[in-house]
Amino acid sequence: MATLLGPEDPPAIEVVRPEGSSEFVLVCDHASNVIPRRLGTLGLGPEDLASHIAWDPGAASVARRLSELLDATLVLAGFSRLVIDCNRPPPSPQSIAEQSAGVVVPGNLDLSAADRAARVDELFEPYQRTIAAILDARAAILDARTARPTSLLAIHSFTPNMPGQDRPWPISVAYGRDRTLAAALIAGLAKTGDFLIGDNQPYAIGREFDYTIPIHGEDRGLACAMIEIRQDGLTTATDAATWAGRLAVAIRGLVNPT
Numbered sequence: 001m002a003t004l005l006g007p008e009d010p011p012a013i014e015v016v017r018p019e020g021s022s023e024f025v026l027v028c029d030h031a032s033n034v035i036p037r038r039l040g041t042l043g044l045g046p047e048d049l050a051s052h053i054a055w056d057p058g059a060a061s062v063a064r065r066l067s068e069l070l071d072a073t074l075v076l077a078g079f080s081r082l083v084i085d086c087n088r089p090p091p092s093p094q095s096i097a098e099q100s101a102g103v104v105v106p107g108n109l110d111l112s113a114a115d116r117a118a119r120v121d122e123l124f125e126p127y128q129r130t131i132a133a134i135l136d137a138r139a140a141i142l143d144a145r146t147a148r149p150t151s152l153l154a155i156h157s158f159t160p161n162m163p164g165q166d167r168p169w170p171i172s173v174a175y176g177r178d179r180t181l182a183a184a185l186i187a188g189l190a191k192t193g194d195f196l197i198g199d200n201q202p203y204a205i206g207r208e209f210d211y212t213i214p215i216h217g218e219d220r221g222l223a224c225a226m227i228e229i230r231q232d233g234l235t236t237a238t239d240a241a242t243w244a245g246r247l248a249v250a251i252r253g254l255v256n257p258t
Contacts, residue, residue, distance in 0.1 A: 004118040009036050012126045014076045016064065018134070022072035024251060025138070027131060027154045028063040029087035029212055030056035031076035042082055043106025053100040054080045056157040058234025062227075063155040065244035070251060073134060077127050082108070084119040086127045087154075087212050094209060095124075131216050139220075151181060151223040153251075154213055158202055160232045165202065170233050171243065172198025174226040176205035176214060181223040181254075188250025203228060 005012065014031075033054040035042055041049060048054065060076055067074035077086040081097075082105055088095040096119060098108050138150045161167055171189065175182035186197050205226055207214045217224025229243050 004036050004038060004122045006036070006038060010034060010078055012078045012123050013130045014078060015130060015134070016067050016074040016076070017071060018073055020067065020071045020073040022070040023149070024070055024072045024151050024153050025131075025134060026063050026067055026070075026072050026074040027152065027212055027216075028056075028060050028074065028076045028156075029085070029127075029154060030081045030156060031060035031063065032078050033080045034078065035080055035083060039083065039107055042108060044082075044103070048103055049080070049082075052157075052159050052231060053103055054082050056081075057231050058229065058240055059155050059157045061237060061240035062157075062229060062234065062244045062247070065241050066155070066247055069244060069248040075127070075131050075134065077123075079123055084123050086124055087210055089207075089209075089211050090120050090124060092209065128211070128215070131212065135216060135220060135222075149222060152213065152217040153224070154226040156226060156228045157231045157234055158228045160230055162202070167202050167230060169196045169198035169201055170230050171195070171246075172201050172203075172228040174198075174200050174203050174205050174228060175224075176207075176210070177218055178223070182225040184254050185225060185227075185247075185250050188253045189246060191253070192246040192249050198228065 033049050035049070063074055063076065066072065081087075082100065084096050085094060096108050096111065096116060098105055135150060135152070158167065158172070173182040173185045173189070182199070186199060189197050203226075205213050213224050213226055216222070227247065233243065234240055
């Protein structure tokens with residue numbers, strides 16, 4: 001089996017506030033644009049690695065601030081989605097993308113089965129196991145202060161535009177089978193300012209292309225949703241803190257989202 005990570009690489013997962021008191025658990029699948037040193041730059045230049053094809057710019061900053069405001073446990077993926085996308089089922093062609101937004105990723109071409117397996121085993125599986133372990137532990141002992149089950153919220157960001165698609169929403173809430181939590185969040189966000197809120201825009205959650213929310217949220221019967229914030233509204237730390245603050249207000253205003 002090929003080995004991907006070396007001692008010079010950062011951890012594959014970061015957990016913030018593992019003992020957080022909030023009933024919300026936060027995840028950030030595309031938190032980082034770091035590439036393992038053994039993979040170099042995947043054949044890409046610095047502009048590509050700084051762009052949205054490598055990660056969700058601003059999402060980790062929002063997630064960290066929201067974790068702080070809510071005292072919520074947060075799990076962040078430690079490496080770029082170009083190495084392996086932690087929110088894609090491993091069989092999906094988008095799991096280890098050979099191209100993204102029209103950009104060819106040379107380091108993902110013609111990979112051996114062993115190389116693919118190393119990315120799954122060392123990056124994808126540890127991230128997903130960490131989320132599962134946190135949720136398992138919380139399910140075993142419900143928070144006596146709230147007597148409410150865990151809710152799962154994924155934090156993402158999206159590009160202001162795509163070819164052929166106008167994206168006018170500064171923020172959006174996406175969901176799959178159950179809109180209950182998403183509807184409550186949309187209503188709560190609407191009270192925090194005068195801006196458009198996307199309802200399953202620009203993405204809806206589906207099992208063909210999404211993994212974290214369907215597997216850890218829907219399959220467990222948890223209230224769950226995905227927050228998408230437009231990246232041109234996340235260019236500064238102040239921007240990220242502002243959106244985290246709005247989300248915190250909306251979440252604190254929820255009454256029995258399940």
